[in-house]
Every structure is written in structure tokens, then in C-alpha cells.
Amino acid sequence: MNLGRMRAIAFKEATHIRRDPFTLIMAIIMPVFLVVLFGLALDLDVKNIKIGIDDRDQSYSSRRLISLFHESRSFIIAKQGHWSDAEREIRDENISAILVIPHDFEKKIKKGEAPLIQFVADGSDNAILGPALSYLYGIQLQMRQQLIETSFQPKVKIETRYLYNGELKSSYFIVPGLMSVVLAIVSILLTALTISREWENGSMELLLSTPTNPLELILGKILPYSIIGMLAVLLVYLTARLGFDIPFRGNHLFFLLACFLFLTAYLAQGTVISIVARSQAVAMQMAMVSGFLPTMLLSGFIFSISSMPPFFQYFTMILPARWFLQIVRTLFLKEAGFMEIWSPLLALLLINLVLVNVARKKFKRTLE
Amino acid sequence: MLEVRSLSVYFGDFAAVKKVSFKVSKGEIFGLLGANGAGKTTTIRVMCGLLIPTEGEVQIGDTIFGKNNNGNNNNSAELIKSRIGYMSQKFTLYDDLTVEENWKFAASLRNMNNGIYKKRCDYLNQWLSLGDRTKQLVGKLPSGLKQQVALAAALFHNPDIIFLDEPTAGVSPYARMQFWNLIKILASEGKTIIVTTHYMDEAENCERLSLMRAGEIIALDSPEKLKHSTFPHGIWGLAEEKIPPCLREEKTLSMWPCGLNYHMVTHNLAHWEDLKKQHPILANATLVAPTLEDVFLELVEGRSR
Numbered sequence: 001m002n003l004g005r006m007r008a009i010a011f012k013e014a015t016h017i018r019r020d021p022f023t024l025i026m027a028i029i030m031p032v033f034l035v036v037l038f039g040l041a042l043d044l045d046v047k048n049i050k051i052g053i054d055d056r057d058q059s060y061s062s063r064r065l066i067s068l069f070h071e072s073r074s075f076i077i078a079k080q081g082h083w084s085d086a087e088r089e090i091r092d093e094n095i096s097a098i099l100v101i102p103h104d105f106e107k108k109i110k111k112g113e114a115p116l117i118q119f120v121a122d123g124s125d126n127a128i129l130g131p132a133l134s135y136l137y138g139i140q141l142q143m144r145q146q147l148i149e150t151s152f153q154p155k156v157k158i159e160t161r162y163l164y165n166g167e168l169k170s171s172y173f174i175v176p177g178l179m180s181v182v183l184a185i186v187s188i189l190l191t192a193l194t195i196s197r198e199w200e201n202g203s204m205e206l207l208l209s210t211p212t213n214p215l216e217l218i219l220g221k222i223l224p225y226s227i228i229g230m231l232a233v234l235l236v237y238l239t240a241r242l243g244f245d246i247p248f249r250g251n252h253l254f255f256l257l258a259c260f261l262f263l264t265a266y267l268a269q270g271t272v273i274s275i276v277a278r279s280q281a282v283a284m285q286m287a288m289v290s291g292f293l294p295t296m297l298l299s300g301f302i303f304s305i306s307s308m309p310p311f312f313q314y315f316t317m318i319l320p321a322r323w324f325l326q327i328v329r330t331l332f333l334k335e336a337g338f339m340e341i342w343s344p345l346l347a348l349l350l351i352n353l354v355l356v357n358v359a360r361k362k363f364k365r366t367l368e
Numbered sequence: 369m370l371e372v373r374s375l376s377v378y379f380g381d382f383a384a385v386k387k388v389s390f391k392v393s394k395g396e397i398f399g400l401l402g403a404n405g406a407g408k409t410t411t412i413r414v415m416c417g418l419l420i421p422t423e424g425e426v427q428i429g430d431t432i433f434g435k436n437n438n439g440n441n442n443n444s445a446e447l448i449k450s451r452i453g454y455m456s457q458k459f460t461l462y463d464d465l466t467v468e469e470n471w472k473f474a475a476s477l478r479n480m481n482n483g484i485y486k487k488r489c490d491y492l493n494q495w496l497s498l499g500d501r502t503k504q505l506v507g508k509l510p511s512g513l514k515q516q517v518a519l520a521a522a523l524f525h526n527p528d529i530i531f532l533d534e535p536t537a538g539v540s541p542y543a544r545m546q547f548w549n550l551i552k553i554l555a556s557e558g559k560t561i562i563v564t565t566h567y568m569d570e571a572e573n574c575e576r577l578s579l580m581r582a583g584e585i586i587a588l589d590s591p592e593k594l595k596h597s598t599f600p601h602g603i604w605g606l607a608e609e610k611i612p613p614c615l616r617e618e619k620t621l622s623m624w625p626c627g628l629n630y631h632m633v634t635h636n637l638a639h640w641e642d643l644k645k646q647h648p649i650l651a652n653a654t655l656v657a658p659t660l661e662d663v664f665l666e667l668v669e670g671r672s673r
Contacts, residue, residue: 202458206521209416209454210477211446365445367418 022282030289038297041312046131046304050078052089052098059106065117068142069099074135086120087163091340096128097121116157123162124333126173127304133160164249164333171244176328177301179236180321183259184266186232188291189284190225191270196283205367214363218356222267229263230256240332250331254341258327261348265320266291268355275362295321323347369394369560370415370529375424377410377583384410386583387424392562392576394528397555399574400564401660403668407583408564409457412533415562416454417445428452428529450478453522453530457537457564459514463507467498467517470506471524478525485524492520495550512543519550530554532563536570548573568660577660581668595658598666601637604653605629615647624665631662 017023051069055062069075083089086098100118108115119136121129136158143156165172195217198204207217233256240246248255270287277283297303298312299321305313316322323344330336370392377385385407392398400408413419415426417433425434428451433444461470475485493502496516501509506517515535522530532551536544548570555561565571572591579587579594587594608630616623621643622633632653634640644650 201463202456202460203462205418205456205458206454206460206474207477208418209449209452209456210474211449212477213446366420367413368420 022285026285034289034293038293041308041315042297042303045074046128046135046307047074048076048306049074049097049128049132049135049304050095050306051075052079052081052083052095053077054082054086054098054100055080056082056103057101057105061106061109062101064146065101065105065143068139068146072135072139074131090120090122090163091334091336095122096125096132114155114157116159118159118161120161120163123165123168124172124329125300125304126170127300127302128306129162129168131304136160172246172333173329175240175244175246176332177299177325179240180262180299180324180328181295181301183229183232183236183263184295184321184324185292187225187229187263187266188270188273188287190228191221191267192273192277192283192287192291193270193280194221194225195271195274196277196280199278200280208365208367214360214365215356218268218271218359218363221271222264222356225267226260226263229267230260233259233263246332248332249335250341251337254327254338254345255331258324258331258341258345258348261345261352262320262324262327265348265351265355268352268359269320272355272359272362275359294319298322299325301325317347318351320348320351323351369396369429370562371427372411372415373424373427375411375414375426376422377407377414377419378422383583385414385421388580388583388585389424390578390585390588392529392560394560395555395558396576397551397561397563397574399571399577400562400580401571401577401664401668402564402580405582406580406668408580409533410583411580412454412531412562412564415448416452416531417448418454420445450525451528453525453527455515455518455522455530455532455535457533459511459518461506461514461518461521464505466505467502467509470517471502471521474521475524480525488524488526492523495553496520497546510543512539512546515539515543515547516550519547523554527559529560529562532561534564534566536565536567544570568664571660579664579667586667587663591660594663595660598663599633599658601633601635601640602655603658603662604632604640604650605656606632606650606653610649610652612647612649615643615649618643618647622666624662626662629656631656633662633666 017027053066053069055066066077066080069077078095079089083098086100089095089098098120100120102116102118105115105117121132123129140156140158162168195204198207237248237255241248269291273283273286273290277286295301298305298308298316299319300316301321305316305322308316326344327341327348330340334340372388372390375385375388376383388407388411390398400411402408410419414421414433415428421435423435425432426448427433428448431444431447431451433448462473465473471489472485475488480488498513498516501513506514509517519532519535522532536547539547544567551561551563552573563570563574571577574591576588576590577594578585587598589597605626606629608625608628611623611630615621620634620639623630625631634643640650
């Protein structure tokens with residue numbers, strides 16, 4: 001080991017870094033930025049879980065119970081009423097659960113019997129369901145202390161029923177979620193490198209010397225990768241269905257349409273990165289920072305979007321994965337039609353149009 | 369056919385090209401000669417519509433391309449691109465595609481249909497020495513053949529003007545010779561060729577040469593006229609070992625090594641006679657025919673006094 005040579009290499013490397021502001025930013029500023037960004041956005045305490053209340057007792061005790069949900073700050077009572085079809089209500093009203101208080105709730109308490117309440121929850125979203133159940137058991141304890149004043153103090157029984165995923169199989173949550181994360185990362189990397197590679201090997205000069213316009217180039221780049229991506233979707237779908245036994249209850253045509261829009265959105269994002277970066281190394285780093293981290297952490301796959309600060313809730317709207325995850329969970333686990341997924345489909349379409357337009361505007365027809 | 373008028377290109381404060389003007393006629397082989405950084409490639413890139421000039425304009429046929437009528441404001445850059453063929457300094461075809469695949473791609477970018485493509489393929493193949501290697505990956509070809517493939521790719525759409533930026537860099541002498549034969553054939557068919565090169569023997573093939581230094585044109589003429597105008601009294605050659613040290617110090621004499629000899633030039637014959645009296649060894653000097661290399665050294669490398 002020669003210290004002189006090692007020092008020479010270290011000095012040379014330091015000079016490279018000093019003259020490459022992007023590496024310097026990636027090494028120093030980016031970690032701080034990401035920690036602040038995700039630290040603000042991510043909160044393991046899920047708040048504002050939207051629930052509906054079906055109070056069939058309309059008694060003092062039932063109102064006290066409802067106020068316990070109010071006071072918990074974990075739940076938001078989005079709607080109160082009486083519903084014969086809880087599943088439809090959850091699906092249509094975009095709420096996470098319905099609490100059903102039976103008509104004999106107060107009567108049983110007075111008799112010293114353990115009353116039974118029903119908690120019907122959307123079992124397709126684990127980011128909300130897990131914390132919701134733990135908060136529910138906290139409320140159950142409070143009920144015992146505050147509502148039941150007899151010496152016997154029976155515990156309020158909670159009957160939980162999970163829609164779409166009766167057995168709460170974690171693979172039902174994780175596989176569709178992983179599908180969106182994995183496809184997003186692969187797609188963004190595919191195109192993030194493709195135009196920067198043309199810049200690096202000089203072939204962009206050849207393309208620019210022809211009358212080819214930016215839109216032709218961008219769509220020409222995205223098209224073959226979207227076909228490859230759709231083949232990957234098919235394999236991932238078969239793996240999910242056959243390997244993990246995940247049910248599929250929605251419409252396959254809508255699923256294919258959503259996958260196509262989702263893939264093209266990330267391919268377009270990769271193309272924007274590629275156009276801006278002009279070097280494969282920089283494009284790769286930008287793809288990881290702008291693709292992998294937000295998709296993993298802000299799409300609702302791991303952390304609940306409704307618990308994020310308002311700014312980040314709005315920010316997630318520009319993430320294709322947020323909308324795709326919503327569609328995949330709906331189509332895999334619910335018997336949903338176009339009406340249930342039209343808004344996330346529209347969001348994906350708009351993201352596509354915006355990204356392709358940004359790529360077109362950013363693409364310069366000259367070598368400047 | 370092509371006219372460049374008061375063309376300037378600035379990159380920040382740096383002037384890569386300064387007030388360059390010239391005209392090129394149909395069927396002419398026009399050379400841009402200069403040292404690295406003289407502005408040859410920048411000038412070619414502007415003519416190809418790849419760079420927007422800071423000042424001045426380029427006219428190809430009826431199409432004018434300049435700062436105020438570039439691709440952002442109208443379609444002039446795209447019109448120019450549809451009429452030209454361009455082969456850049458760096459090899460720009462795809463190594464992982466075969467020769468045919470590269471050509472088909474180049475033809476498709478010009479909206480060429482299969483029938484015309486095949487005709488052009490047959491036509492170009494008669495001049496190329498690729499034989500049956502058109503199904504080989506371009507990355508596996510020797511550099512001379514790669515250059516031929518790149519030239520053919522630039523010619524598929526039968527452009528009126530062909531820009532070649534140092535097309536034979538890194539190619540063997542034989543491959544260079546073959547390449548220049550192709551260029552001459554193209555010119556004989558009425559194609560206008562604009563070429564940059566570092567090789568003086570290649571520059572001799574140009575009908576006119578523009579010598580560039582620091583972004584400016586310092587001389588523009590045919591190779592023969594350039595030689596004559598630069599050295600109206602010829603060049604004197606003398607073996608290097610015969611030159612005394614005191615003569616090397618002579619400030620009124622331009623002198624540079626050429627092979628085993630030194631080439632010397634003075635712009636005043638009377639002065640040469642005076643020098644011969646001071647340094648009798650100069651009587652052994654012989655008059656040699658100037659080459660483009662001499663012109664280059666005298667004008668471009670700044671040996672002129």
C-alpha cells in the first residue's frame with residue numbers, strides 16, 4: 001500500500017467532485033432534503049380515518065360511544081345514517097369502515113350484559129386498517145371505563161368484519177402494492193437511461209440532424225418499453241393470481257387500461273429525466289430519487305395518505321403510483337366497475353399528458 | 369447553393385465563430401481547415417441546423433436559418449435538415465445494430481419507403497466495399513468500414529448537400545483513400561460536399577479551402593492559389609543539420625521543420641539575397657514546391673511575421 005498514490009487518487013477524486021455540482025448536491029444536500037421531506041410527510045400515527053356510524057339505538061350510551069370516536073382524533077365521522085348494504089356504502093362514500101350500534105346497546109349495558117357492536121371495515125387497505133384496529137381496541141377500553149357503571153363492568157364486545165379480505169391476508173395488501181412499486185421503478189429506469197445514452201454515445205447528434213420532431217422521438221422511445229412493460233404486467237398478474245392466490249374481482253379490461261396508463265406515466269417521467277440529465281449516471285440517480293422513494297413512501301402503499309400533512313396529500317396527487325394503487329386494490333379485491341375507478345384513471349391520463357408535454361418542451365432540437 | 373453570411377457563435381463570452389462568410393456552389397467540394405478549436409465543427413453544426421447562431425445566417429437554396437428564423441420561430445431548421453446529409457466527427461450509428469438495421473433506421477427517419485430504400489441500398493452498395501457484411505453488427509466492423517456505413521446512412525435520402533466533419537479521423541490510409549473516392553463520385557453527381565479535415569493530403573482534394581483560426585476565416589481559395597498566394601517566392605529547403613544556430617535566431621525568416629529538412633521563407637527576395645551573403649550555407653538551399661502543410665503552418669499555426 002502506497003500512501004502517496006492513494007493520496008493522489010483521493011485528491012483527483014475530490015477535484016472531480018468539486019467540479020461536478022450534481023454529485024456534491026447528491027452527497028450533501030439531498031440526504032438532508034429527503035430526511036426533511038419524508039420526515040414531514042410520513043407519520044406512523046394514522047389520523048382522520050373516515051368512518052360511517054349506523055346508530056340503531058339512538059340512546060344516551062350510543063351517543064357517548066360516538067363521542068368517544070370523535071374525541072379520539074384517529075377517526076373522523078364522515079357520515080351517520082342507516083344502511084342495509086355496508087359494502088356499497090364503504091365503496092361509494094370512500095370511507096374506511098362503518099360502525100353499527102345495535103338497537104339494544106343501552107338496554108344491555110343497563111342489564112349488565114356485554115353489548116355487541118359491529119365494525120365493518122374495508123380490508124383492502126392495510127395502511128389504514130392496521131392502525132384503525134389498534135385504535136378501536138383503545139376505544140373499547142375507554143368504553144368499559146366510561147359507559148359501563150355497574151360493578152360487573154362487562155367488556156363491550158366488538159364484532160369486526162373485513163370486506164374484500166375476510167381473512168386479512170397480508171399478501172392481499174402487499175402483492176398489488178408491490179406490483180405498483182416494482183413496475184414503477186422498472187419503467188422509470190428503462191427510459192431514464194435511453195435518451196441520456198443517446199447523448200453519451202453521440203447518436204443524438206445524428207437524430208437531431210434529421211427532421212425528427214421531439215414528440216416523435218419521445219413517443220417512439222416510450223412505445224416499445226410500454227409493450228415490454230405490459231408483458232411484465234401479465235407475468236406479475238399471473239404470479240399474483242397463481243403464486244399468491246390473490247383474487248381478482250374487477251374488470252380485466254380496465255385493469256389493462258390502468259396498467260398501460262400507469263406504465264406510460266412512469267416511462268414519460270423517465271423520459272423527462274433522461275432529457276434533463278443527458279448523462280446516464282445522473283439520470284439513474286434522479287430516477288431513484290424521484291421515482292423509487294416517492295412511490296415507496298408516498299403512494300399509500302406503506303403509509304396512509306390521509307395521515308400526511310395537507311401539502312403532501314396534495315403532492316401525492318402527482319404520483320401515478322397513488323392512483324394506480326387505488327385502482328389495483330379496487331380491481332383485485334372489490335367487484336368494482338368503471339364508476340369506482342374513473343377518477344384515478346383520469347388522473348393517470350392527465351399525468352401522462354402533462355409529462356409527455358413537459359418532455360416535449362424540455363427537449364431541445366439543437367445541441368445547445 | 370449555400371451561403372453563410374456574417375456568422376457568429378458565442379458560448380457565453382467565448383466566441384467560437386466570428387463573422388464568418390462564404391459561398392459554396394453546387395457540386396463543389398469545400399473544405400474547412402484549421403487547428404482544434406478553430407470553429408470548424410461549430411460552423412458545420414450551424415449549417416446543419418444543430419446550433420442556432422448568435423449572429424448572421426445560413427442560406428441553403430431559398431431557406432434561411434439564423435437567430436431570428438430558427439426552429440423555434442419557424443420551420444427553417446427542419447427544412448434545412450430535410451435537405452442535408454450529416455456525418456459527425458464522432459461515430460454516431462448504433463454499434464448494437466447491424467449495418468442494414470442502422471441504414472433502415474436512418475432511412476425511416478427520412479420517411480423513406482421500402483422500395484426507394486432498396487434502390488438506394490443497391491446504388492450505394494456499388495460504391496462501398498462492404499460485400500456481404502451488411503448483416504454484421506456495426507460494432508464489429510473495422511473503423512474504415514464503419515465510416516463508410518455512416519456516410520451511406522447520411523446519403524440514403526439523397527441530400528443535395530453533405531456535411532462531413534472529420535470523416536476519416538482514426539481511419540487507415542487505404543480506407544481514407546477509398547472514402548475520398550466516394551466523396552469525389554458524389555461531387556461528380558452534383559452533390560455539394562462540405563468537409564472538415566486535419567489531413568493535408570485530403571484537403572488537396574477540395575476545390576476550395578477555408579482556413580480557420582480562432583473562429584475566423586484567415587484565407588479562402590483553391591489549394592493551388594492558397595499555396596501561391598502564401599508563398600509567392602516559393603520555399604527554400606535545407607537539411608536540418610546544415611542550418612547554423614545563428615540562422616535559427618534570424619527573426620526575418622520564417623522557418624519550420626519538414627521531414628529531415630527545414631523549410632524557410634521570406635517575403636522579400638532582396639532580403640533573401642542579403643541573408644545568403646551573411647550565411648553562405650544558404651547557397652545550398654533548394655527551391656521546393658509548397659504544400660498545404662506549409663500553408664497551414666504559415667497561416668493557421670501563426671508563423672507569419
